Amino acid sequence: MNEKVYLNGTYFERNDALVSVFDRGFLFSDAVYEVTAVIKGFLVDWESHLSRLKNSLKEINLSFEMQEKEIFSIQKKLIDVNKIDEGLVYIQITRGVGHRDFNFEEDHFEPTIVIFTQEKKILNTNKAEKGIKIVTFDEMRWKRRDIKTTQLLASSLAKTEASKRGKDDCWFIEDGFITEGSSSNAFIINDNGEVITRELSPKILGGITRSSVLEFCKKNNLNFRESGFTKIEAKYACEAFITSATNFVVPVIEIDGHKIGKGVVGNYVKEIQKLYFNEIQKRLS
Ligand code: PDD
Numbered sequence: 001m002n003e004k005v006y007l008n009g010t011y012f013e014r015n016d017a018l019v020s021v022f023d024r025g026f027l028f029s030d031a032v033y034e035v036t037a038v039i040k041g042f043l044v045d046w047e048s049h050l051s052r053l054k055n056s057l058k059e060i061n062l063s064f065e066m067q068e069k070e071i072f073s074i075q076k077k078l079i080d081v082n083k084i085d086e087g088l089v090y091i092q093i094t095r096g097v098g099h100r101d102f103n104f105e106e107d108h109f110e111p112t113i114v115i116f117t118q119e120k121k122i123l124n125t126n127k128a129e130k131g132i133k134i135v136t137f138d139e140m141r142w143k144r145r146d147i148k149t150t151q152l153l154a155s156s157l158a159k160t161e162a163s164k165r166g167k168d169d170c171w172f173i174e175d176g177f178i179t180e181g182s183s184s185n186a187f188i189i190n191d192n193g194e195v196i197t198r199e200l201s202p203k204i205l206g207g208i209t210r211s212s213v214l215e216f217c218k219k220n221n222l223n224f225r226e227s228g229f230t231k232i233e234a235k236y237a238c239e240a241f242i243t244s245a246t247n248f249v250v251p252v253i254e255i256d257g258h259k260i261g262k263g264v265v266g267n268y269v270k271e272i273q274k275l276y277f278n279e280i281q282k283r284l285s
Contacts (some may be wrong), residue, residue, distance in 0.1 A: 004081050006074050006115040006281035007136070011081075011175055014116075016212075023112055024104065025094025029151040031112075032056035033092040036075070037245045038084050039120055040284055043075060044245070045154035048208045052148060053091065058062070059147045062095050064111050071115075078117045087119040092150060122248060127271065131253035131265045132168035132242070136231055137161070139174035146202045155182040169242070177228035179203050185210040186252075188229055188237035188260075189268045195224040196233075209243035209276075216275040246284070249273045 005017035013026050025032035034053045037044040050068055057064050075089045096109035141154045159182040162170040172179045179198060180186050182241035185207040187197045195217055200206050216222045234240060240260050249272055251265040 003117070004078060006078060007186060008110075008113055011077075017114070017116075019094075019112055019114070020097045020233045022100065023094055024096060024098060024109070025092065025112060025150060027100055028102075029149060030060070030062075030104070031092055031094035031150040032060060032062070032148055033090065033150055035090075035245050036089045037248070038079055038089055038117070039122065039280060041079055042281075042284055043072075043079070043089065044280060045208045045212065046072065046075075048211070049245075052206065052208065053093075056133050056148045057093065059144070059213055059249070060095075060149065062093065062111060064093055064113075065223045066106075066113065074115055078115060082117045082119075084117045085118055085123055088122075089115065089117050089256060091115045094150075112127035120246065122246060123277070125247070125250075127168065127247065127250050129265070133166075133254035133270060134169050134171055134252055135162050135165055135167045136173050136178070136256055137170050139172040139179055141172070144202050145179070145205055146200075148205060152183075158182050167254075171234070173202065173231060176230055178231065178234060180205065180207075181242050181244075184242035184247060184250075186234075187213075187241050187243065188234050189239040189241075189266070190233075190259055193223060193238075193240050195222060195268075195272070196229050197224070197226060199226040207243055207245075207246060209245055212250065212279070213243055213272060213276060216272070216279060220275055222272075235260070237261070239268050241272065249276050 002010045003014045005014050007017045034049045036049045072205050092114045094112040096111050098107040098109055135156050158170045169181055171181050189195050198204050234255050235258045238261050242250050251269040253263050
Protein backbone atom coordinates (compact mmCIF):
# COMPACT_ATOMS: atom_id res chain seq x y z
CA MET A 1 0.00 0.00 0.00
CA ASN A 2 1.42 3.34 -1.05
CA GLU A 3 0.86 5.35 2.10
CA LYS A 4 3.01 7.71 4.13
CA VAL A 5 3.57 7.47 7.87
CA TYR A 6 5.24 10.20 9.92
CA LEU A 7 7.85 9.02 12.42
CA ASN A 8 10.15 11.34 14.39
CA GLY A 9 10.56 13.98 11.71
CA THR A 10 10.50 11.79 8.59
CA TYR A 11 7.73 10.70 6.24
CA PHE A 12 8.22 6.99 5.54
CA GLU A 13 6.45 4.48 3.36
CA ARG A 14 4.13 2.48 5.62
CA ASN A 15 6.38 -0.61 5.82
CA ASP A 16 9.52 1.43 6.46
CA ALA A 17 8.26 3.28 9.55
CA LEU A 18 10.03 1.21 12.22
CA VAL A 19 10.42 1.75 15.98
CA SER A 20 13.02 0.18 18.30
CA VAL A 21 12.08 -2.87 20.38
CA PHE A 22 13.47 -0.88 23.35
CA ASP A 23 10.87 1.83 22.91
CA ARG A 24 8.88 2.11 26.14
CA GLY A 25 5.71 2.29 24.07
CA PHE A 26 6.43 -1.27 22.94
CA LEU A 27 7.69 -2.60 26.31
CA PHE A 28 5.39 -0.82 28.79
CA SER A 29 2.57 0.77 26.74
CA ASP A 30 4.23 3.92 28.05
CA ALA A 31 2.47 6.04 25.46
CA VAL A 32 -0.57 8.19 24.85
CA TYR A 33 -2.57 8.67 21.68
CA GLU A 34 -5.45 10.40 19.95
CA VAL A 35 -7.74 9.45 17.11
CA THR A 36 -9.31 12.33 15.19
CA ALA A 37 -12.01 11.90 12.57
CA VAL A 38 -11.45 13.24 9.07
CA ILE A 39 -14.47 14.25 7.02
CA LYS A 40 -13.94 15.69 3.55
CA GLY A 41 -10.29 16.11 4.46
CA PHE A 42 -11.22 18.23 7.50
CA LEU A 43 -10.06 17.29 11.03
CA VAL A 44 -13.12 17.16 13.30
CA ASP A 45 -12.70 18.78 16.76
CA TRP A 46 -8.94 19.07 16.28
CA GLU A 47 -8.42 21.54 19.16
CA SER A 48 -10.26 19.33 21.65
CA HIS A 49 -8.23 16.26 20.65
CA LEU A 50 -5.00 18.20 20.99
CA SER A 51 -5.98 19.52 24.37
CA ARG A 52 -6.83 15.99 25.60
CA LEU A 53 -3.50 14.76 24.22
CA LYS A 54 -1.70 17.46 26.21
CA ASN A 55 -3.57 16.43 29.31
CA SER A 56 -2.71 12.74 28.81
CA LEU A 57 0.98 13.69 28.41
CA LYS A 58 0.84 15.73 31.60
CA GLU A 59 -0.84 12.93 33.56
CA ILE A 60 1.95 10.47 32.71
CA ASN A 61 4.74 13.08 33.19
CA LEU A 62 5.87 12.93 29.60
CA SER A 63 7.33 16.20 28.39
CA PHE A 64 6.92 16.74 24.70
CA GLU A 65 7.99 19.96 23.05
CA MET A 66 6.52 19.91 19.55
CA GLN A 67 4.53 22.99 18.49
CA GLU A 68 0.78 22.55 17.99
CA LYS A 69 1.00 24.18 14.56
CA GLU A 70 3.60 21.63 13.49
CA ILE A 71 1.43 18.71 14.61
CA PHE A 72 -1.48 20.18 12.68
CA SER A 73 0.53 20.65 9.51
CA ILE A 74 1.94 17.09 9.65
CA GLN A 75 -1.58 15.73 10.07
CA LYS A 76 -2.88 17.87 7.19
CA LYS A 77 0.00 16.82 4.98
CA LEU A 78 -0.67 13.12 5.64
CA ILE A 79 -4.37 13.60 4.91
CA ASP A 80 -3.41 15.22 1.61
CA VAL A 81 -0.68 12.82 0.46
CA ASN A 82 -2.64 9.75 1.57
CA LYS A 83 -5.78 11.23 -0.06
CA ILE A 84 -8.04 10.75 2.95
CA ASP A 85 -11.51 12.06 2.30
CA GLU A 86 -13.26 10.18 5.14
CA GLY A 87 -11.33 8.37 7.87
CA LEU A 88 -9.05 9.21 10.75
CA VAL A 89 -5.68 10.49 11.83
CA TYR A 90 -3.88 8.62 14.59
CA ILE A 91 -1.14 10.22 16.68
CA GLN A 92 0.90 8.41 19.31
CA ILE A 93 3.64 9.74 21.54
CA THR A 94 5.75 7.32 23.57
CA ARG A 95 8.30 8.15 26.24
CA GLY A 96 10.97 6.88 23.85
CA VAL A 97 13.81 4.38 23.78
CA GLY A 98 15.78 3.42 26.90
CA HIS A 99 16.89 0.59 29.18
CA ARG A 100 14.07 -1.71 30.18
CA ASP A 101 13.47 -0.38 33.66
CA PHE A 102 10.16 0.11 35.46
CA ASN A 103 11.58 3.28 36.97
CA PHE A 104 12.00 5.75 34.12
CA GLU A 105 13.24 8.64 36.23
CA GLU A 106 16.95 7.87 35.85
CA ASP A 107 17.07 7.73 32.08
CA HIS A 108 16.92 10.50 29.50
CA PHE A 109 14.39 9.98 26.75
CA GLU A 110 13.60 11.43 23.35
CA PRO A 111 9.86 10.89 22.83
CA THR A 112 8.82 8.89 19.80
CA ILE A 113 6.07 10.45 17.72
CA VAL A 114 4.11 8.52 15.15
CA ILE A 115 1.28 9.87 13.00
CA PHE A 116 -0.62 7.91 10.40
CA THR A 117 -3.95 8.02 8.61
CA GLN A 118 -6.61 5.41 7.99
CA GLU A 119 -9.39 5.51 5.44
CA LYS A 120 -12.68 4.58 7.09
CA LYS A 121 -16.34 5.16 6.52
CA ILE A 122 -17.73 7.15 9.46
CA LEU A 123 -20.90 8.75 8.14
CA ASN A 124 -23.90 6.74 6.93
CA THR A 125 -22.52 3.39 8.02
CA ASN A 126 -24.64 0.29 8.33
CA LYS A 127 -24.15 0.40 12.13
CA ALA A 128 -25.25 4.03 12.34
CA GLU A 129 -28.37 3.16 10.38
CA LYS A 130 -29.31 -0.23 11.85
CA GLY A 131 -27.77 -0.03 15.34
CA ILE A 132 -25.50 -2.44 17.20
CA LYS A 133 -25.87 -5.23 19.74
CA ILE A 134 -23.74 -5.21 22.85
CA VAL A 135 -22.83 -7.46 25.74
CA THR A 136 -21.69 -6.36 29.19
CA PHE A 137 -18.50 -7.44 30.92
CA ASP A 138 -16.99 -6.68 34.31
CA GLU A 139 -14.68 -3.70 34.13
CA MET A 140 -11.15 -5.01 33.85
CA ARG A 141 -9.14 -1.93 32.90
CA TRP A 142 -6.94 0.19 35.15
CA LYS A 143 -8.37 3.03 37.22
CA ARG A 144 -7.14 6.00 35.14
CA ARG A 145 -9.32 5.59 32.10
CA ASP A 146 -9.43 9.37 31.68
CA ILE A 147 -5.86 9.15 30.30
CA LYS A 148 -5.79 8.01 26.69
CA THR A 149 -2.93 5.53 26.94
CA THR A 150 -2.14 2.69 24.54
CA GLN A 151 -2.82 0.07 27.26
CA LEU A 152 -5.71 -1.32 25.27
CA LEU A 153 -5.43 -5.07 25.79
CA ALA A 154 -8.44 -5.37 28.12
CA SER A 155 -10.62 -3.43 25.67
CA SER A 156 -9.30 -5.39 22.75
CA LEU A 157 -9.93 -8.77 24.44
CA ALA A 158 -13.41 -7.66 25.44
CA LYS A 159 -14.35 -6.47 21.96
CA THR A 160 -13.03 -9.70 20.45
CA GLU A 161 -15.03 -11.76 22.96
CA ALA A 162 -18.16 -9.74 22.10
CA SER A 163 -17.57 -10.50 18.44
CA LYS A 164 -17.07 -14.24 19.15
CA ARG A 165 -20.50 -14.14 20.78
CA GLY A 166 -21.96 -12.65 17.61
CA LYS A 167 -22.30 -9.11 19.05
CA ASP A 168 -20.79 -5.83 17.95
CA ASP A 169 -19.25 -4.43 21.12
CA CYS A 170 -19.33 -4.40 24.90
CA TRP A 171 -20.05 -2.05 27.77
CA PHE A 172 -18.06 -2.41 30.97
CA ILE A 173 -19.72 -2.54 34.40
CA GLU A 174 -18.08 -1.51 37.66
CA ASP A 175 -19.75 -1.46 41.08
CA GLY A 176 -23.10 -2.06 39.39
CA PHE A 177 -22.84 0.87 36.99
CA ILE A 178 -21.96 1.03 33.31
CA THR A 179 -18.69 2.88 32.78
CA GLU A 180 -18.31 3.02 28.98
CA GLY A 181 -17.74 0.93 25.87
CA SER A 182 -14.49 -0.74 24.75
CA SER A 183 -13.68 2.35 22.69
CA SER A 184 -16.69 4.60 23.04
CA ASN A 185 -18.88 6.39 25.60
CA ALA A 186 -22.22 4.87 26.59
CA PHE A 187 -25.58 6.66 26.66
CA ILE A 188 -29.17 5.72 27.43
CA ILE A 189 -32.38 7.69 26.91
CA ASN A 190 -35.23 7.15 29.35
CA ASP A 191 -38.98 7.30 28.73
CA ASN A 192 -38.99 11.04 29.40
CA GLY A 193 -36.51 11.58 26.60
CA GLU A 194 -33.73 12.35 29.06
CA VAL A 195 -30.26 11.55 27.70
CA ILE A 196 -28.06 9.97 30.41
CA THR A 197 -24.33 9.33 30.30
CA ARG A 198 -21.73 8.69 32.96
CA GLU A 199 -20.32 11.81 34.63
CA LEU A 200 -16.68 12.72 33.94
CA SER A 201 -14.18 11.14 36.33
CA PRO A 202 -11.08 8.93 36.08
CA LYS A 203 -13.47 6.00 35.51
CA ILE A 204 -14.16 6.97 31.89
CA LEU A 205 -12.44 8.67 29.00
CA GLY A 206 -13.87 12.15 28.54
CA GLY A 207 -14.90 11.58 24.94
CA ILE A 208 -14.75 14.53 22.57
CA THR A 209 -17.83 13.25 20.73
CA ARG A 210 -19.57 12.77 24.09
CA SER A 211 -19.05 16.41 24.97
CA SER A 212 -20.16 17.62 21.52
CA VAL A 213 -23.36 15.57 21.82
CA LEU A 214 -24.09 17.05 25.25
CA GLU A 215 -23.41 20.52 23.90
CA PHE A 216 -25.84 19.97 21.00
CA CYS A 217 -28.46 18.59 23.44
CA LYS A 218 -28.10 21.78 25.49
CA LYS A 219 -28.34 24.03 22.44
CA ASN A 220 -31.45 22.21 21.25
CA ASN A 221 -33.22 22.00 24.60
CA LEU A 222 -32.96 18.22 24.91
CA ASN A 223 -32.81 17.10 28.55
CA PHE A 224 -29.65 15.40 29.65
CA ARG A 225 -28.04 14.20 32.86
CA GLU A 226 -24.48 13.15 33.57
CA SER A 227 -24.74 10.29 36.03
CA GLY A 228 -24.20 6.57 36.37
CA PHE A 229 -26.79 4.08 35.17
CA THR A 230 -27.14 0.35 35.79
CA LYS A 231 -27.50 -2.56 33.40
CA ILE A 232 -31.17 -2.85 34.42
CA GLU A 233 -31.73 0.80 33.56
CA ALA A 234 -30.02 0.22 30.22
CA LYS A 235 -32.14 -2.88 29.52
CA TYR A 236 -35.36 -1.00 30.18
CA ALA A 237 -34.26 2.26 28.61
CA CYS A 238 -36.24 3.70 25.75
CA GLU A 239 -33.14 3.98 23.54
CA ALA A 240 -29.36 3.79 23.83
CA PHE A 241 -26.29 4.76 21.83
CA ILE A 242 -22.54 5.08 21.81
CA THR A 243 -20.28 7.92 20.71
CA SER A 244 -16.70 8.05 19.48
CA ALA A 245 -14.58 9.88 16.94
CA THR A 246 -14.59 6.85 14.66
CA ASN A 247 -18.34 6.22 14.83
CA PHE A 248 -19.90 9.53 15.86
CA VAL A 249 -23.38 8.47 17.12
CA VAL A 250 -24.33 4.79 16.79
CA PRO A 251 -27.59 3.40 18.19
CA VAL A 252 -27.53 0.39 20.55
CA ILE A 253 -30.55 -1.86 20.00
CA GLU A 254 -29.74 -4.85 22.22
CA ILE A 255 -27.92 -5.43 25.50
CA ASP A 256 -27.10 -8.94 26.77
CA GLY A 257 -29.68 -10.46 24.41
CA HIS A 258 -32.41 -8.08 25.62
CA LYS A 259 -34.00 -5.67 23.12
CA ILE A 260 -33.72 -2.01 24.06
CA GLY A 261 -37.09 -0.35 23.47
CA LYS A 262 -38.55 -1.99 20.38
CA GLY A 263 -35.17 -3.36 19.35
CA VAL A 264 -34.89 -0.95 16.43
CA VAL A 265 -33.32 2.48 16.05
CA GLY A 266 -35.51 5.00 17.86
CA ASN A 267 -36.47 8.59 17.11
CA TYR A 268 -34.45 10.25 19.86
CA VAL A 269 -31.20 8.74 18.62
CA LYS A 270 -32.10 9.62 15.03
CA GLU A 271 -32.62 13.21 16.18
CA ILE A 272 -29.24 13.27 17.95
CA GLN A 273 -27.54 11.80 14.88
CA LYS A 274 -29.16 14.53 12.79
CA LEU A 275 -28.02 17.28 15.17
CA TYR A 276 -24.48 15.93 15.14
CA PHE A 277 -24.42 15.50 11.38
CA ASN A 278 -25.81 19.01 10.75
CA GLU A 279 -23.22 20.54 13.05
CA ILE A 280 -20.40 18.73 11.24
CA GLN A 281 -21.82 19.88 7.89
CA LYS A 282 -21.94 23.47 9.16
CA ARG A 283 -18.32 23.33 10.24
CA LEU A 284 -17.28 21.91 6.88
CA SER A 285 -18.96 24.63 4.87
N1 PDD B 1 -11.48 5.65 21.21
N2 PDD B 1 -13.96 5.77 25.63
C1 PDD B 1 -12.91 5.04 25.23
C2 PDD B 1 -12.37 4.00 26.13
C3 PDD B 1 -12.33 5.27 23.96
O1 PDD B 1 -11.27 4.54 23.57
C4 PDD B 1 -12.89 6.27 23.12
C5 PDD B 1 -12.32 6.58 21.77
C6 PDD B 1 -14.00 7.00 23.59
C7 PDD B 1 -14.63 8.08 22.77
O2 PDD B 1 -13.84 9.24 22.74
P1 PDD B 1 -13.88 10.22 21.48
O3 PDD B 1 -15.29 10.63 21.30
O4 PDD B 1 -13.03 11.35 21.89
O5 PDD B 1 -13.35 9.46 20.30
C8 PDD B 1 -14.49 6.73 24.86
C9 PDD B 1 -10.87 5.89 19.93
C10 PDD B 1 -11.83 6.17 18.84
C11 PDD B 1 -9.91 4.75 19.62
O6 PDD B 1 -9.26 4.33 20.55
O7 PDD B 1 -9.78 4.34 18.46
